[in-house]
Amino acid sequence: MPSDSSLLSNTQLSKRIMALIGPFNKKGVALVPETSFAMDLDFDSLTVMDLVANIEDEFDMVLPLNMLPDLETIKDVTSAVENILGSK
């Protein structure tokens, strides 16, 4: 991991987050920023929470579960992570 993760570009972030989604993507859906967890990937809330845990570990950060209702797509998660890392 780069020593200053806030310098990560949005595309790099997006790529790393997609890599984390991989193991949960049982249906093999092609991932784009607009992919929706509930509609496209059929993730239930428990799966999304497990994914959040892995994202927290990857970026050594807190991604509050309170934000879940607003995290519908990969793009939503990427910007949330970007914002939190940026304000660290």
Add this chain to the structure above:
Amino acid sequence: MSSDLFDKFQSVLDQHARLPKDAKDPFAVRMDEVHSQTEATINGKRTILVGTNNYMGMTFDEDALKAARDALDSFGTGTTGSRVLNGTYSIHKQLEATLADFYNTKYAMVFSTGYQANLGILSTLVGKDDYIIIDADSHASIYDGCALGTATLMRFKHNDAADLDKRLGRIPEGAGKLVVIETVYSMLGDKAPLAEIIKVTKKHGAYLAVDEAHSMGIYGKTGRGVVQEMGLEDSVDFIIGTFSKSVGTVGGFCVSNHPKFEILRLVCRPYMFTASLPPSVVASANSAINSLRHAHNLRGAIWESASHLHGALKDAGFNMGTSTAESPIIAICLKDMEMTVRFWSGLLERGVYVNMAVPPATPSGLNLLRCSVCAAHKPEQIETVIRTFLETAEGLGIKPSETHPVAEA
């Protein structure tokens, strides 16, 4: 035309529609008559109950019944008011004194259900600048308490103190922190690694709240629960519990030694904005809690039945939720939802009631038949339950070893 508000429930409707048609509906069980703590007539058939959470059999305890009848005659059927207005009777204060004495704490606060106790305590204790971190397999009431509050919510891997340690380490210096666990988890009946969790909690200066819903009465010298059994009472800040299991009625509570605990009565909305428990319930809870202290024989009986049931089903080849009987909750994990519904239905047709639990109510997407043993179960009843499990498997044309879930690739 606006959209149908019920569209959002379509996936649940679909799941319900996929239940096998020749099986009984697991969500439409009706108890016609209740003969004792362990037997009822269900949909017209006399049935052994092994899925009630009535661990200590207090629902028909003679002293509790009498206390409830007396209170009904003296105080009427209900209080028609909040604890902070007209709903606190002398017996509510008596019950809180009994609880504080039972747990050897300074303070006790009674709620109208255990669900509301979690809702109230967890939404109130931590605020906007605080952090609440809960076990991933926590009961719905714990998740809902967090949702009602404003603290930052985090969760750690089930029963994993190292994972908790790592996540607590990411919380900013100086923030208020509350860790929430259950001592016995309701679905699989597995126990928390309490000593390890306490060590990590202390290391990070966090408070610890434990839900003893499924352990009160059963563990510890005087039945306080797992915290007492492990001798760790000085290290737990809040114990939350319910009267709907070992106490045999309904209600919830929180006990603590925090010097400012009493202020919660004036700031905790799920405590204030609901009617208090009816007098008969309060009186039977008070009586049952006093009985739990000395219920050594019942504790002996429940452990004997739980170990026997667990051992026999395990020996038969079933896939058990825990490798030994860690609690009176004995769970069997089946291959898929359809087999689980059929198995559950087959047990009921043969006169045995257990709980059926399927996702999303279960951890890790498990499909479970969940038994809960009662201290009042007779050895013959447990034998009948074991035999019925084997007969049901045979009736469905499967060997117990074939009921195991297939590991996903």
